Amino acid sequence: DTGVSQDPRHKITKRGQNVTFRCDPISEHNRLYWYRQTLGQGPEFLTYFQNEAQLEKSRLLSDRFSAERPKGSFSTLEIQRTEQGDSAMYLCASSFTLLGLAGVGDEQFFGPGTRLTVL
């Protein structure tokens, strides 16, 4: 399978605990995105990487959230001191954009998501 993969698929945790999710993008893709989707809503942008550089973070991403993409390959999203409001599906997507181009219109390929439940 050469698509975007995410691990774990489901995570149940208690309020106050830290959690970490992993995303493995399509191998040749240089851009990686994290989105959050709550019940009955569309995905909302959280952050994005161009190779290993994190270039933009949404205001949705509080200081309890941190994302990394070491070596421009897989990415991790960590949530510290989880709150019940963090319960959501966390989606990862990747795309390939030619260097020097904005990347508007590039198809983003999505993974299956990690469903987080905070009790």
Add this chain to the structure above:
Amino acid sequence: AQKVTQAQTEISVVEKEDVTLDCVYETRDTTYYLFWYKQPPSGELVFLIRRNSFDEQNEISGRYSWNFQKSTSSFNFTITASQVVDSAVYFCALQTSGGSNYKLTFGKGTLLTVNP
């Protein structure tokens, strides 16, 4: 700011019926792309179609067709002869050339149920 509105929360049809999903978008940018994604119960978003703001030609791809009208800022999506496997949540999304030109702005989605 960009915004996508999908006024239809849920649609239910009988197999073989045609169904149109509505999407209205807002942006001040002149260069942008519009997308439709499908999210089956498994949760993974599947890309369906893409259109850029300079191409208003409507097309048909298999059972899918779309109607892009800049004058009304609408990008409607039609499934012809619907099948049970089409049951899913469908999202319209916008990506613009200005500002955060890498993120997709999604609507809230339309839940389509195709009954046998």
